[in-house]
Amino acid sequence: MKTTKSFFLSVCIALVLAGIVLAAGCVSNAAPAKGEVTASSTPASSVVVQTPEPTAIQTPVATTSTPVPTKSVTLGNAMTLSYPANWEMKTPGDTAMRDYGRTTTNLANFFSPTMAYGKYTTVSIDVEPEKITDNDRYFNLATVAVQKTYGSIEITHHTQMGNAVSRISACSNCKHYNLEFETKTLDKWYHFVDADGTFYIFTINNPDLNYEEVMELLISTKITPPVEQKQR
Numbered sequence: 749m750k751t752t753k754s755f756f757l758s759v760c761i762a763l764v765l766a767g768i769v770l771a772a773g774c775v776s777n778a779a780p781a782k783g784e785v786t787a788s789s790t791p792a793s794s795v796v797v798q799t800p801e802p803t804a805i806q807t808p809v810a811t812t813s814t815p816v817p818t819k820s821v822t823l824g825n826a827m828t829l830s831y832p833a834n835w836e837m838k839t840p841g842d843t844a845m846r847d848y849g850r851t852t853t854n855l856a857n858f859f860s861p862t863m864a865y866g867k868y869t870t871v872s873i874d875v876e877p878e879k880i881t882d883n884d885r886y887f888n889l890a891t892v893a894v895q896k897t898y899g900s901i902e903i904t905h906h907t908q909m910g911n912a913v914s915r916i917s918a919c920s921n922c923k924h925y926n927l928e929f930e931t932k933t934l935d936k937w938y939h940f941v942d943a944d945g946t947f948y949i950f951t952i953n954n955p956d957l958n959y960e961e962v963m964e965l966l967i968s969t970k971i972t973p974p975v976e977q978k979q980r
Contacts, residue, residue, distance in 0.1 A: 816961070818968075823855040824875060827948065830968040831871075832961050834861045843877070848938060849893025852876050852949060858965070860958045869958040871965060876947035883942045884908060887925040890940065890949075894927065901929040905937075915963070919943050919971045928955075939966065944973040 818830040821837065831837065836859040843853045852874035860869040880886045887908055895901060905928035916924065918941050925940040939950040948971065955962050 818964075821856070823873060826943070826946075826972050827855070827873075828970050829965060831858050831965050832861075835859060835961070836861070846874060846949070846951075847894060847897045848890040848949065848951075849896075850876060850890065850949075852947075855948075860961070867954045867957060869955065869962065870953045871962060872951040874949045874951070876949070879945040880942070880947055881945065883923060883925075883945075883947070886942075886947060887927075887940055890938070891927055894929070894938070898929075898931055898934065901931055904928045904930055916966045916969075918948075918969050919973065922971065941969075941971065943971045946973060 817833040819833050819837075820828065820830045822828045823839075838857045838859075840854055840857070843851060845851050855873045855875055857873075858871040862868075891906070905926055907924070907926040916939070918924075921944065923942040925942070927938040927940075929936060935954050935956060937950075937952040937955045939952070941948040941950070950966065952962055
């Protein structure tokens with residue numbers, strides 16, 4: 749009887765030991781718990797770290813426009829102005845009948861250095877030799893004469909009294925008149941300046957081709973009307 753009990757006890761101990769061994773094997777093969785770090789099977793020397801290439805940053809370059817050099821000139825005894833240095837100036841000084849119906853004296857002509865669409869920009873400056881007392885009538889008659897000279901025209905700007913372009917002053921008490929028109933072949937701008945009864949006439953052919961240069965010339969123009977001496 750003792751032998752049977754001893755045998756049974758031995759079998760129980762063996763089964764318990766076998767269960768412990770099996771449990772230990774299951775635990776060792778289980779996946780690592782969350783947050784547990786395991787050693788990598790890849791050798792450290794073979795790990796390649798990808799470093800992003802630096803991105804070139806395009807810095808905007810500040811550009812400055814170079815102003816066109818100008819020349820200053822005195823015309824007659826009362827007018828000074830500046831014109832682009834690369835323009836050509838001629839001073840024929842002739843007195844003749846003009847297309848605006850008046851016999852005036854030419855002070856200067858300016859010619860642009862390049863042409864666009866087969867045309868140059870020209871600026872002619874004339875002076876009326878006579879004192880004008882009715883400046884409104886003078887401008888109206890000039891407009892009628894231009895229409896007779898060129899026939900059917902499309903007037904694009906017609907300003908009587910006042911300054912159509914605010915930056916043009918010429919003198920403190922000057923009055924300004926503008927006549928702009930187009931035909932199939934012409935694009936002209938007449939700018940009349942009344943300086944105490946003395947009329948200066950600017951005739952611009954193809955002003956739009958070099959508009960900024962034309963405007964700077966007109967803006968730079970200064971007129972000093974002669975002071976009349978009072979008789980005692």
